[in-house]
Amino acid sequence: MKNIITLIFSFFLLNSIFAQLPANVTIKDMNGKSVDISKLNNSGKPMIIAFWATWCGPCKLELNTIAKDYQDLVKKTGVKLYAVSTDDVRSTGRVAPYVKEQGWDYEVLLDANGTFMKAMKANNVPHTFLLDGKGKIVWDHNNYIIGDEKELYSELMKLSK
Numbered sequence: 692m693k694n695i696i697t698l699i700f701s702f703f704l705l706n707s708i709f710a711q712l713p714a715n716v717t718i719k720d721m722n723g724k725s726v727d728i729s730k731l732n733n734s735g736k737p738m739i740i741a742f743w744a745t746w747c748g749p750c751k752l753e754l755n756t757i758a759k760d761y762q763d764l765v766k767k768t769g770v771k772l773y774a775v776s777t778d779d780v781r782s783t784g785r786v787a788p789y790v791k792e793q794g795w796d797y798e799v800l801l802d803a804n805g806t807f808m809k810a811m812k813a814n815n816v817p818h819t820f821l822l823d824g825k826g827k828i829v830w831d832h833n834n835y836i837i838g839d840e841k842e843l844y845s846e847l848m849k850l851s852k
Contacts, residue, residue, distance in 0.1 A: 711826050713810035718775070719801045721787055726800055728807055735824040736769030737850045739843070741797075742808050742818045744777045745785040750817040751793075753835040757843075758795055764844065765796075768851040772797045777816055779803050821846050 716728040731738065741757075743750030754774055757764075764770050774797040776786045783803050790799050802808055811820065813833070821830040821843060830846040832839060 711828060712822070713807070716807050716810050718807050719803070721790070721799050721801065728810070731773065732826060733769065733771040733824070736771065737824060737847055738822045738826070739770060739772040739847075740775060740811070740820045740822065741772060742775050742777055742802070742811075742813050742816045744816050745782060745789050746778070747816050749835040751789075752837070753817050753819070753840065754795065754797070755793060756837070756840050758793065758797075760840075760844070761796055764847065768847050770847055773800055774798070775800045775802050775807060777802050777805060777808055779805075819843065821850070823850055 712728050712731060714729045717725050718728065720726050731740075739757075741750075741754060743754055745751070757772065761772065774790075774795065776783070776799060778786055778801070780803050783801055786799065786801060790797075800807075808816075808818075811818075813820075813831075815833065817833075817835045819832045819835075820828050823829050829850065830843070832843065
């Protein structure tokens with residue numbers, strides 16, 4: 692019995708360590724162009740994938756807080772942030788005006804059907820993932836309160852050493 696428990700624990704540990712972007716998931720960019728999620732990359736540099744929605748106050752607070760430090764983070768680590776809107780087809784039209792108003796430097800993607808979010812096993816927004824330069828998920832965080840970004844920055848700095 693002990694061996695079975697150890698085997699099951701090892702499977703889940705290895706699965707979480709080697710988790711990466713899902714294959715066979717396509718969503719849209721802000722121009723309506725299809726984006727194959729498995730092809731997202733940042734030339735060997737870290738990536739942040741942040742699921743959000745225009746109706747989600749904590750989501751907008753998180754991304755607006757990160758926006759203040761984003762250019763500095765890019766200079767220090769080369770990171771690229773993909774802000775993935777989970778607004779459905781009824782509210783997708785609100786995304787572009789909001790992003791423009793905020794002046795975000797992020798690449799914004801639209802997951803109106805929730806296929807990417809489901810594939811990443813994110814149950815609600817905001818949900819933020821940090822991927823290393825090989826596209827492996829090394830950290831994720833669900834929800835947001837002011838100050839949570841500091842943990843993200845810390846994990847990001849560890850990757851860039």
